[in-house]
Amino acid sequence: MMIFECPLCGSSTQNAHGLCSECDALLPRPLRPCRRCSAELAAQGPWRDYCETCLLAPPSFDRCLTAFQYVFPVRELIAGFKFRADFAIGRTLALLLAARMANAWSDAQDTPVLIPVPLHRSRLRARGFNQSALIAEALAAQCNLTVSRQHCRRVRDTHSQRGLRAAERGSNLQHAFALNNPDLVYPHVVIVDDVVTTTATIEEVARLYRRAGTRRIDVACLARVS
Ligand SMILES: [Zn+2]
Numbered sequence: 001m002m003i004f005e006c007p008l009c010g011s012s013t014q015n016a017h018g019l020c021s022e023c024d025a026l027l028p029r030p031l032r033p034c035r036r037c038s039a040e041l042a043a044q045g046p047w048r049d050y051c052e053t054c055l056l057a058p059p060s061f062d063r064c065l066t067a068f069q070y071v072f073p074v075r076e077l078i079a080g081f082k083f084r085a086d087f088a089i090g091r092t093l094a095l096l097l098a099a100r101m102a103n104a105w106s107d108a109q110d111t112p113v114l115i116p117v118p119l120h121r122s123r124l125r126a127r128g129f130n131q132s133a134l135i136a137e138a139l140a141a142q143c144n145l146t147v148s149r150q151h152c153r154r155v156r157d158t159h160s161q162r163g164l165r166a167a168e169r170g171s172n173l174q175h176a177f178a179l180n181n182p183d184l185v186y187p188h189v190v191i192v193d194d195v196v197t198t199t200a201t202i203e204e205v206a207r208l209y210r211r212a213g214t215r216r217i218d219v220a221c222l223a224r225v226s
């Protein structure tokens with residue numbers, strides 16, 4: 001049995017994901033997520049299952065699964081993984097997402113292939129790793145799935161999406177991605193991202209796969225901004 005040091009409180013634990021049970025129980029799970037995009041729905045309101053956006057303009061993906069809400073302390077944990085290369089935290093979060101995904105595709109006709117959202121090569125060079133690819137590798141190992149790292153590539157460096165309004169984010173991302181081998185059609189893909197903010201990025205990747213003929217497109221992310 002391995003002993004891990006909980007990254008949040010420092011106590012030792014035998015939990016394989018590395019977080020002690022007390023901290024695990026405190027992390028902000030989705031409470032009332034939209035069944036399509038996982039945005040948190042207001043506690044009261046006329047829509048029970050879907051958010052207004054998904055009802056009015058359904059996204060190109062079938063379903064987005066998230067492990068957490070993007071609030072304290074998950075926000076800070078993801079920042080540690082992404083910007084300070086804390087891979088132990090990245091592994092912990094990915095294993096907790098894998099637990100959430102455990103039976104997600106038991107009804108699926110085809111075994112899904114994981115597609116990490118690619119970084120542009122200049123960004124990859126600067127950071128040294130693609131956080132989404134590392135999450136996808138951890139999910140694949142846990143859930144017995146395969147990752148296709150090279151199939152989708154980022155052809156334009158879209159810089160930071162921060163500070164752009166939702167509509168601007170969409171147009172900023174147009175033609176930002178391309179498929180390396182369009183003749184290879186996966187029947188079912190799961191796009192893997194670290195944080196889903198406005199869905200502009202995953203929408204762009206999902207559209208690409210939809211056009212290529214993929215029938216089922218899901219998304220898995222560590223955290224969803226609502
Ligand atoms: Zn702890």
Ligand SMILES: [Zn+2]
Pocket residue numbers: 034035036037038039050051052053054055
């Ligand atoms: Zn929604």
